[in-house]
Amino acid sequence: MTEHDLDVLDEIQRRVLWLATRIVDAANHDRATGDGVKVGGHQASSASLVTAMTALWFAHLDAEDRVAVKPHASPVFHAIQYLLGNLDRSYLPRLRARGGLQSYPSRTKDPDEVDFSTGSVGLGAAAPLFAAATRRYVDAHFGARPHSRFVALIGDAELDEGNIWEAVADPATTGLGNVMWLVDFNRQSLDRVVPGIRINQWRGQFEAAGWHVVEVKYGRRLAEAYARPGGETLRDWIDAMPNEQYQSLFGLDGPLLRKQFLDGAPAEVEAFVAGIDDEELRPLVTDLGGHDLQAMLDAYAQCDAVTDRPSVVFAYTVKGWGLPIAGNPRNHSALLSSEQVDTLRAAHGLTAETEWDRLDPASPAGIRAGARREALSRAPRERALGVTVPESTGVRANKPISTQEVFGRVLVDLARDREVGRYLVTTAPDVATSTNLAGFINKTGVFAPTEQRSWTEDRMLRWIQSPAGQHIELGISEMNLFLLLGQLGLSWDLSGQPLLPVGTVYDPFVLRGLDAFLYGTYSGSRFVVAGTPSGITLAPEGGAHQSTITASVGLELPGVTFVEPAYATSLDWLLCDALGQIAGGPAPAATAAPAEDGAYYFRLSTRPLDQAPFEAARARLGDAVLRRQVVAGAYRLVDAHQAYPHLADAPVVQLAASGAVLPEVLTAAAELAEEGIAAHVVDVTSLDRLYRAWQRTLRQGVRTATVPSVPGALRSAFADRVPVVTVHDAASHAMAWLGSAVGAPAVPLGVDEFGQSGSVTELYELHDLLPGSIVNAALAAIALR
Numbered sequence: 001m002t003e004h005d006l007d008v009l010d011e012i013q014r015r016v017l018w019l020a021t022r023i024v025d026a027a028n029h030d031r032a033t034g035d036g037v038k039v040g041g042h043q044a045s046s047a048s049l050v051t052a053m054t055a056l057w058f059a060h061l062d063a064e065d066r067v068a069v070k071p072h073a074s075p076v077f078h079a080i081q082y083l084l085g086n087l088d089r090s091y092l093p094r095l096r097a098r099g100g101l102q103s104y105p106s107r108t109k110d111p112d113e114v115d116f117s118t119g120s121v122g123l124g125a126a127a128p129l130f131a132a133a134t135r136r137y138v139d140a141h142f143g144a145r146p147h148s149r150f151v152a153l154i155g156d157a158e159l160d161e162g163n164i165w166e167a168v169a170d171p172a173t174t175g176l177g178n179v180m181w182l183v184d185f186n187r188q189s190l191d192r193v194v195p196g197i198r199i200n201q202w203r204g205q206f207e208a209a210g211w212h213v214v215e216v217k218y219g220r221r222l223a224e225a226y227a228r229p230g231g232e233t234l235r236d237w238i239d240a241m242p243n244e245q246y247q248s249l250f251g252l253d254g255p256l257l258r259k260q261f262l263d264g265a266p267a268e269v270e271a272f273v274a275g276i277d278d279e280e281l282r283p284l285v286t287d288l289g290g291h292d293l294q295a296m297l298d299a300y301a302q303c304d305a306v307t308d309r310p311s312v313v314f315a316y317t318v319k320g321w322g323l324p325i326a327g328n329p330r331n332h333s334a335l336l337s338s339e340q341v342d343t344l345r346a347a348h349g350l351t352a353e354t355e356w357d358r359l360d361p362a363s364p365a366g367i368r369a370g371a372r373r374e375a376l377s378r379a380p381r382e383r384a385l386g387v388t389v390p391e392s393t394g395v396r397a398n399k400p401i402s403t404q405e406v407f408g409r410v411l412v413d414l415a416r417d418r419e420v421g422r423y424l425v426t427t428a429p430d431v432a433t434s435t436n437l438a439g440f441i442n443k444t445g446v447f448a449p450t451e452q453r454s455w456t457e458d459r460m461l462r463w464i465q466s467p468a469g470q471h472i473e474l475g476i477s478e479m480n481l482f483l484l485l486g487q488l489g490l491s492w493d494l495s496g497q498p499l500l501p502v503g504t505v506y507d508p509f510v511l512r513g514l515d516a517f518l519y520g521t522y523s524g525s526r527f528v529v530a531g532t533p534s535g536i537t538l539a540p541e542g543g544a545h546q547s548t549i550t551a552s553v554g555l556e557l558p559g560v561t562f563v564e565p566a567y568a569t570s571l572d573w574l575l576c577d578a579l580g581q582i583a584g585g586p587a588p589a590a591t592a593a594p595a596e597d598g599a600y601y602f603r604l605s606t607r608p609l610d611q612a613p614f615e616a617a618r619a620r621l622g623d624a625v626l627r628r629q630v631v632a633g634a635y636r637l638v639d640a641h642q643a644y645p646h647l648a649d650a651p652v653v654q655l656a657a658s659g660a661v662l663p664e665v666l667t668a669a670a671e672l673a674e675e676g677i678a679a680h681v682v683d684v685t686s687l688d689r690l691y692r693a694w695q696r697t698l699r700q701g702v703r704t705a706t707v708p709s710v711p712g713a714l715r716s717a718f719a720d721r722v723p724v725v726t727v728h729d730a731a732s733h734a735m736a737w738l739g740s741a742v743g744a745p746a747v748p749l750g751v752d753e754f755g756q757s758g759s760v761t762e763l764y765e766l767h768d769l770l771p772g773s774i775v776n777a778a779l780a781a782i783a784l785r
Helices: 003-029 043-047 050-060 071-083 089-094 123-142 156-160 162-169 199-208 220-227 231-240 243-251 254-262 267-273 278-285 293-305 338-347 364-376 403-415 438-444 478-488 507-522 550-556 568-583 612-621 623-632 659-674 687-704 712-717 738-742 760-766 771-784
Strands: 066-068 150-155 179-185 212-216 311-316 424-428 471-473 500-505 528-531 560-563 599-603 634-638 652-658 678-684 724-728 746-749
Touching: 003 043, 003 050, 003 071, 003 089, 003 293, 003 338, 003 364, 043 071, 050 071, 050 150, 050 293, 050 364, 066 123, 071 089, 123 150, 123 162, 123 179, 123 478, 123 507, 150 156, 156 179, 162 199, 162 478, 199 212, 199 311, 212 293, 220 231, 220 278, 231 267, 243 254, 254 267, 254 278, 293 311, 403 424, 403 438, 403 568, 424 438, 424 478, 438 471, 478 500, 478 507, 478 528, 500 507, 500 568, 507 528, 507 550, 507 599, 528 568, 550 560, 550 599, 550 687, 560 568, 560 687, 568 599, 568 612, 568 623, 612 623, 612 634, 623 634, 623 687, 623 712, 634 659, 634 712, 652 659, 652 771, 659 678, 659 724, 659 771, 687 712, 687 738, 724 738, 724 771, 738 746, 746 771
Parallel strands: 066 150, 150 179, 179 311, 212 311, 424 471, 424 500, 500 528, 528 599, 560 599, 652 678, 652 724, 724 746
Antiparallel strands: 634 678
């Protein structure tokens, strides 16, 4: 790149620095919030990445490249998008305001196009790695897409997050030569200047995982000084200097800087810098490679040249580069004063009237910005898959069967569907066989970038690895499971190919991947995950493997529909419905997304259940009505007045339950009938859908000052306003709200303590889930009435 080009980029980066700084300043000083709460922002953390990001967007990236921007550099990203013409000026003063620019880059909430949401540190960094793994899968199955580089800009403190190293070490992410991580190596965290530098440790960890490592430590001034006679002594001293000492130099000038720099230095270093005056010494010794445009572009080119493995660039920077708070150990959340902003504005040749202006389109910088906007423009992506998922596979169950087994059967049947099967892709963190994906794997194979020879023969599981395989096996990392599912569920956008992603995990360990689960759904990803087996019904496994709060998590997670069926056909209907919703594609960003524009979480069990009760309800209601109610969230499994006509005038109670506990509930209903009480049994297939339907009517009533109506799903399942007993192999509060929704007293039964080993009957007795306890709860509920 010529000196002229570098001068143009330098002009652009100066404007980016100003805009990023002013965006945060305006949010805190120009806008009255009225609530007394600090708006905040990260001027220093933004400044450290200005050079790296300017070099990327204005000289390196192509339209098909995808970038995750570290959370605290959000203002830099928006400043760049503004200069490229992709963001309206009205948004610049609206950082962290309602409807304005988000605190951290967001795919679903920011007005400009964001490739990867970031915010929970470590997750945005790993997302491009799994997006690249998804692209490798898409290319192998559907033909090569235009070449993309997947880039993550991350803070060095993010390398403290464990999920980073889980992602780096997973076999599914090896060999991805189109991945580049750029570490903003400013050697400061939120609280402090980091004592000591861990570059050797991190280099070793990346290299051990097969990564290509590049260090950009020095700028051109220092490189030239090192090349002079005696320059090696200067280099050795700067390399050996304590990090805290080096960082302190950025707040000093003149003799004070010289004194601090030479504190503890060998005499040879003092002699070397003796001929350098004070004005030249400061820019020399603080000349870091992360703020040298040419050095950064050279590093990017080095990464492009290595195509057989991922690359990581450690760019040495200073937090607060170009600002009066540069290098200050407490600058993470510090804000420039109004006087400092005024001084900075003048130093950039701007006035209050011109401070928000874009680059002059006739200037070299403006011309480059216009050219880069054209070079980076993207065509719209197809959101929908364009296939129709059947409403049912017609799964058969002539004997007691578990929902986990049915789940595997339905996937195998869908894999046989010539229209749908090729888009299915499954993944699991080393639990594929124990979560019943063996049939699907036998049918489709395991994905590997190249053909892998099989050295053993297993009649039960044919683990054939090839580019044609449709199951991606992960190491034991639930974080990686949800990170991969999140990127598979965004493949329509990031790889130009919609997919039908399905993951499985032991239900207790959903919580281990919860942060990544939340990250995926916040990003608008669409996938199915099955948590199985679940609850204390997994009795012999003991308390460590018995999930109790996962139902509440599924119910409360935005962008997730929680489903917990008990019977084979209802699971078949619900899974086909979920995959059909995903195949239909997400709603466009400009429209109000439907409530279920997201992921689906199935909580399943290994307990075999007799299917006869469901078949009886099917005969009573018919497939059309029953399917509609099952998909809506609940149906009346047993209508006491039809099952026991002699109880027409008897006291009435409703027993509501989900999943594996239905046999106990049915037995309790029969015992209540013997005692002269009519007990309707409601199978709640999706607490989530019922709750959302109830909340919609309540909020409509609140907003319009009208009496809320009873939603159809609740009205059909709970036709009578009579006492309710809720029964759940999960925390009792997850279903307790049904009493309020029905408008009647409720007694919730569930698991509110850690479990232990034993038989199902023993643990159900311990937690009051046996028929006798349910009968007593029903009597109590009637008494409350």
